[in-house]
Amino acid sequence: MLRIVNGRVYDPANNIDGEIRDICVSDGKIVADVPPEARSIDARGMVVMPGGVDMHAHIAGPKVNLARKLIPEDHRRDPHPRVGLMRSGAGGSVPSTFATGYRYAMLGYTTVMEAAAPALGARHVIEELHDTPIIDKGFYALMGNNVLLMRLIKEGRKDAVRNTLAWWLNAAKAYTAKIVNPGGVEMWKSGSNNVTDQNSTIESFGITPLQVVDALSLAVDELGLPHPTHIHCNNLGHSGNYTTTLETMRVLQGRRAHITHIQFHCYGGKLGGKPTSKAAEIIEYLKNHPETTADVGQVMFGDAVTMTADAPLSYMLHKLSGGKWVNADVENETGCGIVPFVYQDSNYVHALQWGIGLELFLLNQNPWQLALSTDHPNGGSFMNYPRLIKLLMDRDFRNQEIKKVNQAAMKKTVLLDDLQREYTLREIAIVTRAGPARLLGLKNKGHLGAGADADITIYEEQADKEAMFSTPRYVVKSGKIIIEDGEFRADHGGRLLHVMPAYDPQIEEVIKPFFDDFYSIQFENYAVGDEYLHEHEIVPTLR
Amino acid sequence: MENTDKRIIENATCTFCGCVCDDMILTVEGNHITQAKNACVLGKAWFSEHTVEQRPFALIDGREAGTDEAVEAAAQVLANARFPVVYGLSDTTCEAQRQAVAIADYIGASIDTTTSVCHGPSGMAFQGAGESTATLGEVRNRADLVIYWGGNPAESHPRHFTRYSVTPKGMYVPNGRKDRTVVLVDVRQTPSAKVADIFLQVKPRADFEMLWALRALVKGKPVDPSIEEITGVSLHAMKDLVQRMKSCRFGVLFFGMGLTMTRGRHYNSGALLALATDLNEFTHFVAKPVRGHGNVTGADNVVSWQTGYPFAVNFSRGFPRFNPGEFTTVDLLARAEADAALIIASDPASNFPKAAIEHLKRIPTIVLDPKTTVTTSVAKISFTTATYGINTGGTVYRMDDVPISLRPAFPSPYPSDETVLRAIKDRVRQLLGQTA
């Protein structure tokens, strides 16, 4: 039991905006009150927020581990020593599992979603997540290039699509369906490079990417998943791709949809030419369509590792960087590409990407609709979050940084207009916790009302927001004090968050023959058994 | 009590080699697998020979002991060691591997797996430039050009041809074998050559030059005619191969230890990986090392996710460091640096270089193995453990990183590797004062 007293509480989900009030904890949950003998934390001069929620990061599973193996030179610069009872690890852009969990906790984050994993590798993802301490976690299963689903979509079998999708999410113990460059990855694997846009035909299937997005999103809605389809649109990174993004969003209007790392999908200009910013157009669309949500995918200067199911994109990046490249095709489901990358502030494109991310944050008026992410480690490590928060909260700092980067790029943005906007602590609490928790449909996360999970971060108020958000004084996870006075005091496992949507078991008669013909493992050995779950929580569907 | 009923276990997995075939139909009678349907010759031997043998649970200095006593003795050795090494791990479950890495972390050991003496060089090549690869189902569904280089799957991975890469019918190769061209490159005419449409016999120790020449030809760069003398392969044959590689729809290069164990090592693997990468300029091309032991790929994965590095990891300074040649087991032993060893499910005393074996005999060694081996016979402390996949469940990773759950056939009286390692881990943490 625990009582946090005298802290200024930011709990936007419960309309609490900087009030001094007590937060009480019992049995891992927030409660209305605790007996006087409960341990008390004096949070005078401190800010109390729900634990951070990262709805889009790449932290576990086959592609992450390939990336880890790929970059010993990066780990070597940033060891993570064993402290006390905890495990050691390697840091850098793609930390080892233990280091990932500890470092998220060190920033006050307590829930993180792995944003793209093949269902075929689900056991791998879950084993890694089990070795990722402190945080609660889940993962999105890649479905946008699933051959069986594309066949069923082509055949117009809506019920079969829904049931197949539900079977697959159950089998993988995933959190939602992820769509990555629908159709494009399948085209890459068949040697045809990529789809050209959202309306081009996916070879061998005779359907378009938009049909895939439409059908899968409909199925997810019908299943009532707590989080809608999580969509990485076609043409990521290409100049002129904002029209693809807008058209993808339009096909979904009226239904829930989440467009991820939208910064990478906001570019004007001609294909193959220099990109320009279309952040304003995208924000305008979001303003008029509250049912559509997004996370930013901010680029931060310095080392990154691009890792994506969007394998043709990865090949393009390899051609640009000339460096290491990994491609890993996954049978019938998806692909994978990895390219280590450095974002340079002097580079026009990189600076523009950085600028567009900031534009999105600063032009957007509804923080509930747009979550903070760097698409870790694609736009940069999650360790950049405190610096990103400072860019949002501190106009002088931001203007000073804007001066340091490629000015031709800045001229293509509104950033040189000395935007007045400074995020408040309430808004930061929304984009880093309350908002993503709501978008994920996690009713017990991202707020401090009675019944919520006791995931709490306490920061010392400081003028330098980067310093403030880099070193929380206390981090409480499921009611346990993990960090106290900036130091680790306890370890914690964290639990797997997953869904179990209902489906008609007859669908196995459709799925099993496909496995017999085209998979290299047995249908009966595909689904992840309950023995992999350890601590877990089935997040209920909405219907 | 021994269960003498006859039982059938379907969809069981064979963990003998890296193919990790999961379509076994096992007939189990008591402590015997009397039939292993779908298994290859190696798999049949694997299943039929792994019965429960009457062996002591443990031996300490040759004296019979219980598991608990041996755990205590092992923990004492490891907690007192200054530069111990944890090695092996390719024939056990990921669950056991996770415990082994934890032990290495807590005691400040080096951890290394049999990868370092099989495809470790390929891992180093991967770190240099990456690779283009695919799961075996993609090969089955798409590959119309299959090249094996420096390996003899007919004997080492008998079902590789029939299950994944040569004969099966696939989505885009509906006629199976007829839709594929198969090439073998090797220094001798192995039994695998029978399967190939084209066999290219390269001179020993000239693989690098041949791969380099193929890369140059793919890129349209000049190749000196001396290549024919160096490799024993005509330029005409190389150009023909290059033409096939560039014009196929989906090509795959499988490679074996004929590259990694010969002069050139990681640069041989690297040249092959680079060749596959280069070919993506023209078509879709992937490469894949044909991994040996049942869960060596799991070992790579577990060590990577827990430490950031795939093998040759040292924890003596309280965090992982990676350096093949420095923290690889052969080197730690051959240079007489390691002062204790924990060996799980492998037999270095049989297959390491002589100098390494001699040092292994000098230091206190702890061994976990279901069978007696040369290594168990030189151990200070040896544990008899259950056989993974036959007696214990758990996770293994196929050579293409696909994780598969095991369906054990019958229980063993002996503990699993995971159980023993967990007990050692808990005890060394106590001894080192690392418990709360």
Place this chain on the structure above:
Amino acid sequence: MAETMLLIPGRTSKQGTSLNAGKLGAEYIEVTTTVEINSDDMARLGVKEGDAVRLSTEVGECVVKCKARKPSDLPAGMLFMAYGPASSQLVGGETQGTGMPLSKSFDVQVERVA
């Protein structure tokens, strides 16, 4: 008279099946102490099928039995044997900073054991 030849230790089916029976078993030992030699080379060395030859390198030696292979299957000057304790005796501990000893395609001295 010793001759220099090139040795390739590798896997074989028989080695694979017999190791399941036990690495200390007679069959495994038999399989891993047999070397395949080109029949022309055997004739020149003056050895017959089943005769013993001594293989040696700078680091060690082993005595193994000969098995003839057609010259079309095994080129002149090349030896093949299944990996095992015998072949390990010939392998040096030097890995050249890689962790991998030179375990295939290395030179050995071959001589008939009287």
Place this chain on the structure above:
Amino acid sequence: MSLHLTLRQQPDVPLEAETLSPDRLAGLDAAAAAALPVMHGNRKAVVADFFDVAAAAGTDDLLVLEGDLSRVKRIGESMTRGLILIKGNAGMHVGVDMRGGEIVVEGDVGDWVGAEMLGGRIVVKGNAGHQAGSVYRGGHKGMLGGELFIHGNAGAELGNSMRRGLIAVGGACGDFAGVNMLAGTIIVLGEMGWRACAGMTRGTVVGMQGARVLPTFTFDCVYRPTFLRMLLLHLRAQGLPVTDAQIAGEYTRWSGDHISLGRGELLLLGDSR
């Protein structure tokens, strides 16, 4: 005041002693130096556990190490100034990440000497191990500057991914000298192993005893490069066994590696066509 450390006790397991560097020892008296930490395997130890430490008159920036230090790693890591004189052998990673100053090893030295060094000079009177002046696994840039002189033989992957600087070897070297080299110069007076310069983009490798030239290199010309004469005179002044024939001789220039950029050169003494 200079410090003289004599190895008294051979470590049971490797000793990691990056503290043995003028940057860390300058200004310390013998007692303070003796108390500095080293790692003996996974245990903390101090310099005095293994070394007798004595101070002598002279410059602060001189550190003399005496004995068979072949199990002592990381001597002179990241050093920026001063001189380390090793009277005996030294272990792995001598002078890695070095920025300035000089290290002289009178005996042999282990693997990775001068790996990823940026400046300064390392002189090895005996033999060096593998990957001298090289990159560590996964990295792209090896030696970034400075000079590495090995009077004896060097092992494999000499100057792997070298980006700048000079490496000279008086004896032979192993396979893959100058592999993936980006720029800089490597001169090998003895025999070179196989596959020198594989994957090189730019830079110069000079061999005096011929070499197996990779099939992806092309012949350019036979000539007498002026820069080489000056460089060889410089090496001779350093005590490397450069002959008059090498100074006066003509060299065959091969360019490559055409697998990559192809702007590198392999210069072999004599007409090696």
